[in-house]
Amino acid sequence: MTDEVKDPLADQTVAEVDAVPAADVEESADVEEPDDVDRELRRLSRRGFITAGVAAAAGLGAYEWMRTRPKIDGVEWPLRRVLETNERLAKAYFGRHRLNPTYSRSRITRPARINGGVGLNGDYDFASWRLNVEGSAHGPASLTIDDVKRLPRRTMITEFRCIEGWSMIVQWSGVALADLMREFPPATRDGSPPDFDRPIRLVQYVAMETSDRGYYVGLDMKSAMHPQTLLAYELNTIRYTDVRPADYWAERGYDWYAGL
Numbered sequence: 001m002t003d004e005v006k007d008p009l010a011d012q013t014v015a016e017v018d019a020v021p022a023a024d025v026e027e028s029a030d031v032e033e034p035d036d037v038d039r040e041l042r043r044l045s046r047r048g049f050i051t052a053g054v055a056a057a058a059g060l061g062a063y064e065w066m067r068t069r070p071k072i073d074g075v076e077w078p079l080r081r082v083l084e085t086n087e088r089l090a091k092a093y094f095g096r097h098r099l100n101p102t103y104s105r106s107r108i109t110r111p112a113r114i115n116g117g118v119g120l121n122g123d124y125d126f127a128s129w130r131l132n133v134e135g136s137a138h139g140p141a142s143l144t145i146d147d148v149k150r151l152p153r154r155t156m157i158t159e160f161r162c163i164e165g166w167s168m169i170v171q172w173s174g175v176a177l178a179d180l181m182r183e184f185p186p187a188t189r190d191g192s193p194p195d196f197d198r199p200i201r202l203v204q205y206v207a208m209e210t211s212d213r214g215y216y217v218g219l220d221m222k223s224a225m226h227p228q229t230l231l232a233y234e235l236n237t238i239r240y241t242d243v244r245p246a247d248y249w250a251e252r253g254y255d256w257y258a259g260l
Helices: 008-018 022-027 034-067 077-093 145-149 177-183
Strands: 131-134 141-143 153-161 167-176 205-209 216-220 237-241
Touching: 131 145, 141 145, 167 177
Parallel strands: 131 237
Antiparallel strands: 131 141, 153 167, 205 216, 205 237
């Protein structure tokens, strides 16, 4: 009898092949062909282009609609309503004891960014410079720079926040506007003597402008009396008024309200 020789490796190979999961074999058949990938990319590109086109058309339509709305105080009425809402929120948040953060000298932004030269003249003469105060209960006044500097000097390092959206940390030195106002108090709305403990009786606003009125801003009375409101020596005119004053930036679509 001839003994049959059995190859163990042959059985092992068959067993291993039988053990391969069917799912693994099927997955190789699901791989997308290049033509399928190209078709999907084209479909996604068309959809993205259509979506972007619709968004652009909607934005342009909204802009045209906004541009043709009637204006209130120089601003389209929908934007005016937004600014009025901002003002109500600012007034609700504002308080004399709510102070801006102060910083150490090491935090000062260097170099300082120039905030424009509108209303400023590089060849001005301090000897002839005057700060005119109008609407005071004591009558008009004209102060020299030395008159202003006789008031208590205050220095603070706070963040300057430009209405255009940028900010920097600056060291300020000057006179508290409230100190100047006590020297030259604004008139009251009912003709009574000025009483800073009852500011509601004072006229509502303070207007400031350069001598050529190239630059002008307005403050509500509570903001003007805030302890961190300083008087910049370069300002040439202050006028107390019960009519909201014109404001350089408000005329260009920004929010008028100056509450801190």
